Amino acid sequence: MPVIHTHVSIPTTKEQRDTLKNLFGQAIPAVPGKSEGWLMCMFEDNVPMYFGGDDSAPVAYVEVNVFGSNVPTSAWKNLTPQIMDALQDTLEIPADRTYIRYTATPDWGWNGSNF
Numbered sequence: 517m518p519v520i521h522t523h524v525s526i527p528t529t530k531e532q533r534d535t536l537k538n539l540f541g542q543a544i545p546a547v548p549g550k551s552e553g554w555l556m557c558m559f560e561d562n563v564p565m566y567f568g569g570d571d572s573a574p575v576a577y578v579e580v581n582v583f584g585s586n587v588p589t590s591a592w593k594n595l596t597p598q599i600m601d602a603l604q605d606t607l608e609i610p611a612d613r614t615y616i617r618y619t620a621t622p623d624w625g626w627n628g629s630n631f
């Protein structure tokens with residue numbers, strides 16, 4: 517049950533969101549047991565965002581949430597360049613203006629109950 521929640525300061529097109537969704541779907545198997553088949557992608561664009569006190573250039577903040585615990589640090593490290601490359605290539609948001617927060621939780625609801 518992964519969720520990739522992407523916030524960006526710039527507008528996006530459906531084509532760009534579809535491209536990111538596809539790239540994130542290719543990347544998520546970096547986390548053991550996760551696949552595109554369970555991946556939810558959320559996009560928020562045009563978000564007022566500052567980085568280092570500066571809102572004059574594009575910014576991104578991405579939250580990656582998965583059901584589970586003890587995700588190896590190497591899995592998160594594998595995802596970072598894939599997500600940042602996707603944002604750079606698709607939206608021209610530079611990696612040095614992007615943060616990613618990774619979270620794994622054993623408390624996850626779906627289809628009327630919790631896993």
Ligand SMILES: O=C(O)c1cc2cc(O)c(O)cc2[nH]1
Pocket residue numbers: 517518549550551554582583631
């Ligand atoms: O993506 C996951 O973390 C995931 C999907 C999935 C489906 C399922 O039926 C389970 O019992 C666990 C589970 N985890």
